[in-house]
Amino acid sequence: MTSESNITPVIKIDHVWKYFDELPALQDVSLNVYPGQRVVIIGPSGSGKSTLLRSINRLEEIDQGIIEVEGVDVHSREHDINRIRQNLGMVFQQFNLFPHKTVLQNLTMAPIKLRNTPRMEAEERALTLLKKVGISDKANVYPAMLSGGQQQRVAIARALAMKPDIMLFDEPTSALDPEMVGEVLDVMVNLAEEGMTMICVTHEMGFARTVADRVIFMDKGQIVEAGSPDDIFNNPHHPRLKQFLNQIL
Amino acid sequence: MVPERVAKAEKKDWAFINAWSLSLFGAIAALFTLCTLWPEPYLDVLSFLPDGLFVTFEVTVLSISCAVPLGLLTGLGRISKNRAINLLASTYVEIIRGIPLLVQIFYIYYALAKFLQVSGLTSAVIAISFCYGAYMGEVFRAGIMAISKGQSEAARSLGFNRFQTMFYVILPQAWRTILPPVGNECIAMLKDTSLVSVMAMPDLMQRGRSFAAKTYLYFETYTIIALIYLIITLLLSKGVSFMETRLNYYDKRK
Numbered sequence: 059m060t061s062e063s064n065i066t067p068v069i070k071i072d073h074v075w076k077y078f079d080e081l082p083a084l085q086d087v088s089l090n091v092y093p094g095q096r097v098v099i100i101g102p103s104g105s106g107k108s109t110l111l112r113s114i115n116r117l118e119e120i121d122q123g124i125i126e127v128e129g130v131d132v133h134s135r136e137h138d139i140n141r142i143r144q145n146l147g148m149v150f151q152q153f154n155l156f157p158h159k160t161v162l163q164n165l166t167m168a169p170i171k172l173r174n175t176p177r178m179e180a181e182e183r184a185l186t187l188l189k190k191v192g193i194s195d196k197a198n199v200y201p202a203m204l205s206g207g208q209q210q211r212v213a214i215a216r217a218l219a220m221k222p223d224i225m226l227f228d229e230p231t232s233a234l235d236p237e238m239v240g241e242v243l244d245v246m247v248n249l250a251e252e253g254m255t256m257i258c259v260t261h262e263m264g265f266a267r268t269v270a271d272r273v274i275f276m277d278k279g280q281i282v283e284a285g286s287p288d289d290i291f292n293n294p295h296h297p298r299l300k301q302f303l304n305q306i307l
Numbered sequence: 308m309v310p311e312r313v314a315k316a317e318k319k320d321w322a323f324i325n326a327w328s329l330s331l332f333g334a335i336a337a338l339f340t341l342c343t344l345w346p347e348p349y350l351d352v353l354s355f356l357p358d359g360l361f362v363t364f365e366v367t368v369l370s371i372s373c374a375v376p377l378g379l380l381t382g383l384g385r386i387s388k389n390r391a392i393n394l395l396a397s398t399y400v401e402i403i404r405g406i407p408l409l410v411q412i413f414y415i416y417y418a419l420a421k422f423l424q425v426s427g428l429t430s431a432v433i434a435i436s437f438c439y440g441a442y443m444g445e446v447f448r449a450g451i452m453a454i455s456k457g458q459s460e461a462a463r464s465l466g467f468n469r470f471q472t473m474f475y476v477i478l479p480q481a482w483r484t485i486l487p488p489v490g491n492e493c494i495a496m497l498k499d500t501s502l503v504s505v506m507a508m509p510d511l512m513q514r515g516r517s518f519a520a521k522t523y524l525y526f527e528t529y530t531i532i533a534l535i536y537l538i539i540t541l542l543l544s545k546g547v548s549f550m551e552t553r554l555n556y557y558d559k560r561k
């Protein structure tokens with residue numbers, strides 16, 4: 059890495075447009091994310107938060123604009139998207155653990171198949187990660203036997219098993235019973251403290267306030283306002299942001 | 308509390324009496340009784356059939372091993388985003404579903420014979436595989452589609468490519484929904500191999516027909532043939548439902 063690396067964005071989203079049929083889901087969205095930055099995206103449902111997150115690892119195709127991850131154009135056919143995705147961990151609202159694999163296998167599968175990591179080494183690392191997310195005693199059970207909170211923590215560990223540089227979270231606590239939200243947020247806070255670059259779509263405003271370096275408010279496919287948590291929560295400007303905050307707080 | 312328990316126990320005692328066990332043990336008892344009481348025609352018929360039974364199994368096993376991969380390919384083709392592949396697979400299914408198997412068997416037998424020398428066995432296997440490949444394609448397609456989109460997205464987000472995702476993540480899960488109907492298709496296939504007897508394939512049915520033609524014992528012969536098909540089919544269907552329970556290994560349980 060050059061000495062510029064601390065000012066070069068790891069993710070560069072440049073005038074991105076995305077349509078579903080005729081409807082614009084992203085309208086001229088631009089955003090830079092720098093190494094180690096924790097970005098939280100908030101906004102009403104249907105405002106394009108997931109679409110933006112999913113277009114970063116090309117789970118959604120975009121119609122216009124450029125998205126670069128670590129200097130590589132993600133939507134260009136010239137690059138191997140599967141390679142790029144190995145560096146972009148993603149955590150989904152619905153966990154999406156592989157139900158036919160044990161917890162341990164969920165974590166070791168990708169490193170073994172995609173990185174040719176020796177099984178022993180992959181399992182060792184998996185166990186370390188499971189300890190880190192607080193479920194090392196469940197390594198050999200199937201996901202169906204875990205609570206939602208436990209499943210989501212496994213899902214985070216699974217993404218981390220590929221040693222990604224960046225983690226994307228799409229409402230990781232929205233499908234959880236309230237009493238399980240905390241345990242998942244704790245894992246995310248730890249991750250943030252370790253310096254992981256993170257983009258989180260979430261409705262957990264407490265998390266946004268304490269963890270985020272930058273909060274992005276989206277509405278109708280646009281970034282309406284962006285700033286520090288203090289700017290956004292204590293000093294909102296745009297009427298739609300004010301209205302949104304009034305509704306949820 | 309107590310009566311409930313009694314009721315449950317009673318229920319369990321009678322659980323072995325069901326359509327399946329009645330049919331199976333009825334068929335075995337009938338076969339046994341006929342052969343011991345009237346060995347004269349019935350045992351003669353029975354002893355004439357083993358060769359045919361072997362051919363029936365041969366055609367079935369060969370057809371299954373062609374039809375299942377063909378079904379998988381067809382199913383994958385039917386969900387493919389590639390327009391040409393999708394169209395090819397869909398057209399194949401459409402055509403095959405519109406033609407009776409018996410007609411297909413005749414057609415392939417004589418069409419193939421026009422251009423190249425193939426044995427009855429080969430054309431029988433081709434005809435049956437082609438027909439069942441289309442049906443199984445629909446089974447595969449439905450099984451794959453039943454797996455939530457989140458599963459493939461999770462796999463893709465980890466860096467698995469499309470094929471790895473299909474073979475490591477989707478198919479192993481879809482297998483559960485796919486196997487029982489595929490098993491049933493295989494049983495149907497075994498029954499439908501009886502149609503190849505029209506091409507002078509010495510299968511169970513054909514052996515029976517030639518025995519009956521020689522001896523005029525039509526009723527006796529077809530009674531035995533029917534019982535044999537029934538017994539095999541019932542045993543296999545038990546195998547399928549056993550497999551079904553085994554495939555649920557990763558479900559929630561203590």
Ligand SMILES: Nc1ncnc2c1ncn2[C@@H]1O[C@H](COP(=O)(O)OP(=O)(O)O)[C@@H](O)[C@H]1O
Pocket residue numbers: 078079082083101102103104105106107108109110
């Ligand atoms: N696969 C899709 N097909 C059609 N429309 C979609 C699809 N995914 C999202 N949309 C639409 O795009 C808009 C943005 O959706 P989304 O990014 O999921 O919003 P959010 O995550 O902020 O709730 C919504 O209007 C939604 O209905």
Ligand SMILES: [Mg+2]
Pocket residue numbers: 107108109229
């Ligand atoms: Mg969303």
